[in-house]
């Protein structure tokens with residue numbers, strides 16, 4: 691099948707970063723902003739996004755695969771991603787609908803690879819298999835001191851009167867989260883054309899504006915076309 695010329699193609703944007711840095715909040719805000727510019731877009735998340743991938747998400751985040759080791763978990767995340775790409779991401783992009791994903795392949799490289807100790811060979815292989823040519827056009831890396839991010843999540847839970855229950859990865863030690871942050875930053879350094887690092891240590895409105903500045907400049911030709 692012939693691919694649409696690059697200028698006409700819908701864009702695929704991913705959000706990455708450590709726990710609680712504000713990805714979900716900003717994915718929702720960017721979706722609304724794009725829709726206000728008459729861009730058709732959907733938001734999704736990883737692990738998950740499709741019924742099969744959501745089943746894998748529950749399995750992993752309940753800690754049921756923890757004893758299998760980081761290598762097996764990387765394979766599970768890739769299996770979920772393969773379904774997500776083939777059933778949701780690729781069809782939407784092919785229909786001209788932009789896709790915003792809360793986490794994607796960089797999370798496997800950062801969590802299971804750079805922090806969990808799984809070698810590049812397996813991570814590279816899984817990436818080729820699961821992405822099937824659908825690399826993101828832009829990745830927003832939200833960066834923040836993990837201790838401050840945890841405090842933010844805990845304060846918000848306290849305000850809302852909710853108990854703070856961590857999933858499988860949120861329960862790791864602080865030192866592990868510091869290495870995770872370094873992992874994401876090294877992925878950004880190695881992929882300077884695709885990744886933009888933005889400080890997440892700012893309020894939701896300021897962060898939304900910083901993200902919009904990047905997106906609107908990167909895809910200026912497409913946004914001005916639809917505004918006209």
Ligand code: T5A
Pocket residue numbers: 708709710711712713714715716736737767793794795797798799801802842843846847857859860890892893894895897
């Ligand atoms: N994982 C995932 C892997 O190990 N390998 C993989 O390949 C993949 C894909 C997913 C877990 O799986 C791991 C990574 C994760 O551990 P998840 O629940 O999706 O689990 O985890 P997170 O992505 O970390 O989701 P969180 O909801 O915890 O964090 P977000 O989305 O970064 O943050 P958000 O937007 O929910 O905000 C958190 C809190 O902060 C407030 C919000 O209101 C909320 O209370 N907030 C702000 N407060 C102040 N200032 C701001 N700018 C704020 N933005 C949000």
